[in-house]
Amino acid sequence: MFYFKKSQLFFFFLFLVKYFLFLNKPILNLILLSNITVIIFWFLITALFFLIVLMLWTNAKGAPWLPTPRKKVIRMLQMANVKPEDTVLDLGCGDGRVLLAAARRFKAKAIGIEIDPLKAFWCKILITFLGLRKQVKVICGNFFKEDISAATVVFCYLLQSTNNKLEEKLIQELSPETRVVTNTFIFHSLVLVKIDDATRSYLYYVGTEPKKT
Ligand SMILES: C[S@@+](CC[C@H](N)C(=O)[O-])C[C@H]1O[C@@H](n2cnc3c(N)ncnc32)[C@H](O)[C@@H]1O
Numbered sequence: 001m002f003y004f005k006k007s008q009l010f011f012f013f014l015f016l017v018k019y020f021l022f023l024n025k026p027i028l029n030l031i032l033l034s035n036i037t038v039i040i041f042w043f044l045i046t047a048l049f050f051l052i053v054l055m056l057w058t059n060a061k062g063a064p065w066l067p068t069p070r071k072k073v074i075r076m077l078q079m080a081n082v083k084p085e086d087t088v089l090d091l092g093c094g095d096g097r098v099l100l101a102a103a104r105r106f107k108a109k110a111i112g113i114e115i116d117p118l119k120a121f122w123c124k125i126l127i128t129f130l131g132l133r134k135q136v137k138v139i140c141g142n143f144f145k146e147d148i149s150a151a152t153v154v155f156c157y158l159l160q161s162t163n164n165k166l167e168e169k170l171i172q173e174l175s176p177e178t179r180v181v182t183n184t185f186i187f188h189s190l191v192l193v194k195i196d197d198a199t200r201s202y203l204y205y206v207g208t209e210p211k212k213t
Pocket of ligand 1: 058059061062063064065066067068069090091092093094095097098113114115116119141142143144156157158
């Protein structure tokens with residue numbers, strides 16, 4: 001069972017007194033500074049603040065981090081008929097789950113572009129740890145500014161407004177017949193090939209004529 005010792009509660013009480021009564025006594029500061037509970041408390045508050053700022057920032061750049069459930073990732077990659085000769089590009093790769101599924105389960109090459117440096121770093125560690133560095137590449141950057149022409153399959157889970165802004169870039173840079181699979185949010189100018197109502201995912205391809213499957 002998780003419980004606080006009396007001494008920890010005492011220091012926490014001192015901390016509340018100091019901050020809520022705006023006391024600035026040196027002795028109080030000293031007692032508090034030397035206490036591990038306060039250090040951990042401040043560490044957690046700072047980490048939380050930092051995560052909220054990152055979330056707001058990535059949201060402004062394209063979408064906040066909200067991972068696609070793993071089963072849905074597999075289903076979407078199956079829907080896009082990913083083969084070993086494909087290069088799957090995840091626009092905003094988050095924790096790298098789409099890249100790992102594409103590489104390990106479908107034996108495809110995978111590229112992730114992620115703006116959040118912490119997540120990009122995490123993906124790189126994961127890829128190195130799993131020995132996938134030859135097959136999977138992660139770029140820490142803004143997908144609006146990166147070259148995406150190498151992709152044969154593009155995976156998106158962003159926002160509707162971001163998909164709207166992205167459409168022109170997809171049409172300009174991707175070769176015809178590149179498949180684009182998107183979670184929840186749609187594209188208006190790409191050719192719709194399939195809808196999976198159960199997972200609310202959509203498969204498109206870049207081109208003008210409906211693809212014959
Ligand atoms: C909804 S999450 C999807 C993560 C992953 N693709 C998945 O399906 O599990 C969107 C991701 O896109 C990233 N992102 C948002 N805007 C971006 C941008 N302009 N360039 C690169 N990554 C971006 C966010 O940091 C976040 O990790």
